[in-house]
Amino acid sequence: MSETLSTGAQASGTEMGPILPDDRRSRTGVPGGPSVVALGGGYGLSASLRAARRYAGEVTGIVSVADDGGSSGRLRQAFGIPAPGDLRRCLVAVAAEGNVWAEAFEHRFDGAELDGHPVGNIILAGLTETLGSFGAAIDECLRLLGSVGRVVPATVEPVILKAVFRDPESPGGHNTVEGEVEVGRTSNLMSIAVVPDNPTVPDEALDAIARADQLILGPGSLFTSVLAVLAVPSIRDAVREAKGQRVYVANLSEQHPETTGFDVADHIGALRSHGVEVDTVLVDPDGLPLGDVRGHKIVTHPLAGAYRLHDPGLLAVALQLVAAR
Numbered sequence: 001m002s003e004t005l006s007t008g009a010q011a012s013g014t015e016m017g018p019i020l021p022d023d024r025r026s027r028t029g030v031p032g033g034p035s036v037v038a039l040g041g042g043y044g045l046s047a048s049l050r051a052a053r054r055y056a057g058e059v060t061g062i063v064s065v066a067d068d069g070g071s072s073g074r075l076r077q078a079f080g081i082p083a084p085g086d087l088r089r090c091l092v093a094v095a096a097e098g099n100v101w102a103e104a105f106e107h108r109f110d111g112a113e114l115d116g117h118p119v120g121n122i123i124l125a126g127l128t129e130t131l132g133s134f135g136a137a138i139d140e141c142l143r144l145l146g147s148v149g150r151v152v153p154a155t156v157e158p159v160i161l162k163a164v165f166r167d168p169e170s171p172g173g174h175n176t177v178e179g180e181v182e183v184g185r186t187s188n189l190m191s192i193a194v195v196p197d198n199p200t201v202p203d204e205a206l207d208a209i210a211r212a213d214q215l216i217l218g219p220g221s222l223f224t225s226v227l228a229v230l231a232v233p234s235i236r237d238a239v240r241e242a243k244g245q246r247v248y249v250a251n252l253s254e255q256h257p258e259t260t261g262f263d264v265a266d267h268i269g270a271l272r273s274h275g276v277e278v279d280t281v282l283v284d285p286d287g288l289p290l291g292d293v294r295g296h297k298i299v300t301h302p303l304a305g306a307y308r309l310h311d312p313g314l315l316a317v318a319l320q321l322v323a324a325r
Contacts (some may be wrong), residue, residue, distance in 0.1 A: 003299055029148060033057035034213035034323055039154075039229045039239070040064065041086040043309065044220025046093040048249065048319075049149060050312035052216065053094060055320040059149030060208040061090040062235065064228040066161045066194065069181040071117045075125050081134055082158045086225075087151060088120035091138070096146030105145070135202060152208065154229045155199040161228055164190045184224045187257035191273065192227045201234040209235070212244035214323050217278065219249045219310050222259050222267055227274055236275050247322055248278040249315065252287045252304055264298070265291030280322055 036056035038048040041064035052059045065082030067073065072085035088105055095102035105120030114122070120141070127137035138151060160178055166188035167175035177186050178195070209215065217239075218226050230236045239246065248271060250264050259266070264283055271278060281296055284303040301318035305311025 003297075029053065029057040029059060030055055031057065035208075035211055035244075036060070036214045036216065036319075036323075037062060037208050037212040037244070038216040039226070039235070040218060040220045041067070041225035041228060042220050043089065044218055044225060044249075044251075045086065046089040047219065047310045047312050047315060048216045049090055049093040049151075051310075051315035051319055053148050054312070054316040055323075056149075056214075059094060060205075060212075061094065061149065061151045062154055062205045062208070062229060063087050063090050063151060064225055065153045065155055066159050066180050066224075066228050068160070068179045071121045073181070074117070075121055076158055079125050079128070080158065081125060081128050082153050082155065084121045084124040085118070087138065087153060088118060088124065090151045091120065091141050091145055091147070094142075094145070094147045094149035094151060096148060099144075099146050101141075101144045105141075150204070150208070152202050152205045154205065154232050154235060155194070155201055157196075157199055159199050159232075160195040161192060161224065161231075162195050163192045163223060166190060180224050180228070184221065184258050187260050189223050189258060192223045192231050194228070194231050198233050201232060206234060206238050209238040209242050209244075212242060214245045214247060214319070215239060215242055216319065217246065217248045217271070217276070218267075219251050221255055222251070222262070222270055224258065227270065230271070230274050230276055239276055245280065245323060246276070246278045247280045247282055247319065249303070249310070249319075250281055250283045250288055252284055252308055252310065254288070263289045263291030265293050265296075268293065268296060282318055282322060 033056045035058040036052040037060045039062045049061045063086050067083035067085055072083035092102045092105050107119045109117050124137050127140050128134045161180045161183050162178045163183045164174050164176055165186050220226055281298050283300055285300050303310050303314050
C-alpha cells in the first residue's frame, strides 16, 4: 500500500492543530498535540526531535549511548560514562530558541588537551561527576537549555555494539565485529546486539514509550543508531507492545559501507528481524529505491533539505499528517 501525502489545508494545521514556530510554543509543547517519542541517534534523531517539537504536546528522545569514537569515546574511556555525543545533539535539538547554552554546547575546542571535544560533552561529563549520576547531569542540562522536551539515554550504563556480518571466508559464512566505529565500517551486516545483553533502561524511557501516541524510528544509521536502540531488549519489547503509531522514517540514501545496496524493503526487513514491526514507512520520493514493500503502508512526502539531509520543517509536516491518519 502506497500513498502520497498532500500538503494543502491540513499542513496549515486546520484539522490537526498548528505547526507552531518556536516563539509561539509553550515550554511544554504545542497545546493539544500528541505525545511523541523519537528513538535513535546522531543527526537523524536530532532532526526528528526538531520536527516533533513543532507539532507535539510532549516530546521525548531516547538516545543510543553506544558511540565509542571521537570525543564520546575518549570521555567514555576516561570517566566510564555513557557516550555523551548523541545526547548532546538531542539536548540542543530540544533547547529553547535563542538559548545561549545551546550554541555553547555545540562549540568544539580546537587545540591543546581539549582538541575535538564539544563543550556540551565536557559539561555532561563534569555534571555527572558533580551530581553523582548521568541522569541527573542530563536533567540539569535540560534546565540550562530551557528545554521544550525530554532526552533520555537508552541505557543507564555504557554499552558496546556487537554485530554479525556475512563473511564467506569464515566458518558458517559469518563473523562478528565489536564497537560502534568498527560496525559502521563493516558491510554485509546481518544483526546487531548490545553488550551487556540486557542493560538497565531508565524507567522514564519505558514510561514514555508506553504513553506515546507516535513513535518515530529513524532517520539515521540503520545498525549503529536505530537498531542500536532497538537492540536493547527492554526498549525493543516496549516498542513492540506500544499502543502508539510506529513510524519509520527511511533514509535518503545508502550509507557506505553500513547499508550499501539496501533499499527501503531491506530496512524494513532489518527492523522486523530485530523484533519490531512498523505501521507506516515515510519515504522521500527521490530517496532510496523502495524494493519489494508489498504489505507495508508506504507514505511518500518530500523530506530532503540542504545537503540531502532531512529537513525538520518538511519532516514535521509529514509526521503530523501521518499522525492524523
